[in-house]
Amino acid sequence: MGRGPSIEGRKNAEDAKRGKIFTKIIREISVAARAGGGDPGGNPRLRTAIDKGLGANMSKDVIERAVRKATGELEGVEYEEIRYEGYAPGGVAVIVDCLTDNKVRTVADVRHAFGKFGGNLGTDGSVAFMFRKLGVLSFAPGADEARITDVAIEAGADDVVVYPEDGAIDVLTTPDAFVDVKAAMEAAGLPVGHAEITYRADNDVPVAGETAQQVAKLLDWLDDLDDVQNVYSNADLGEGAYA
Template sequence: MGRGPSIEARKNAEDARRGKIFTKIIREISVAARAGGGDPAGNPRLRSAIDKGLSANMSKDVIERAIKKATGELEGVEYEEVRYEGYAPGGVAVIVDCLTDNRVRTVADVRHAFGKFGGNMGTEGSVAFMFRKLGVLSFAQGVDEDALTGAAIEAGADDVVVHDNGAIDVLTAPEAFGEVKAAMEAAGFRADIAEVAMRADNDVVVEGETAEQVAKLLRWLEDMDDVQAVHSNADLGDAAYA
């Protein structure tokens, strides 16, 4: 009978995963604080980034240090926001949002990822027109649909989408995201995932080996340190969880 990974190996893998998550959140906090100031009460983007950090068990000291670096109280690295667009196998549109201190390195890494898995980098605007920017509050299956829908309407959400597996997404305008999220939480509904994201107007169904290649590309991109978010219009079916 084969042996699985040791406890130490699993712990090291988990630490590495947590480290990547922290890196991404710290960059988001830094850019948000630099752009809109270090007071989360008047900076919704910073408030959202701080919430992500706290949800990931990031300490308040780490969060405060990132804010101070961004606002000039401590010496820190300056990041810029860049977006890359392209196509994965099967005609799947992909948007890659990055925060980087070295644009040359980042574009090379993203281009390599597309090529490695049979995709192609596109020009600016080549796929973005297929997406809309939305606030998304995602709830796992098992939540009371009627109660959640009522709370979402009361909170001012634009739409409620019930998926075949029972999961529910509450959609908002980006500028209303923070207010709707707070109202939903006050009503007793805390989302499993809460973010402002790019949502495709129409999904592209891909299957078999093509779906596996697309899933590998998306996971590879998501795992890159410089990448903050990956958006696609792929409907991968079971390949999304492989």
């Protein structure tokens, strides 16, 4: 009879995953603080990054140290924002946003990933036009749809989407309105389960079978790269994608 992973093994895997999440958030905090200053009150991008850190149980000391490094109070690494675009198998469009201190390493890693799973790296702008940037505030099934809708629209949200499968709710905003809408929801006593500024495709591309599995592997591989912050695609993956 086979044995599953040990408790220690699972803990090490969880710690490694948590470490990667922290690394990505710290880089985002650093770039946001360097670009817009260390005061989250006047820097919406920094405020969003800090909220993400707190949501991941990152300590305030770690967050403050990252801000101080970015603003020059402490010595730190300077990261550069780079975006790569390409196609996965099945004509699936992919955007890869990176923060790196070594562009040569990063582009090599990203190009290798696309090639390994049957995709190809494209030129700047080759797929970005298929996506739009927006804020998304997600609420768990069972949340008060009417109340969320009223508060969201009053605060300047663009749309409220209710998913019939489980009743989960997404409030969609422009990037500029994201912080204000999030603050309004919280002030109204409506806890946000997840909040982010992201990219969503205007139209999804359905893929199935082996193609879907290759696409899923590529997206997971890219997301696991140290220099990659976010991966966006227009893939509509079938149920067997992670088989």
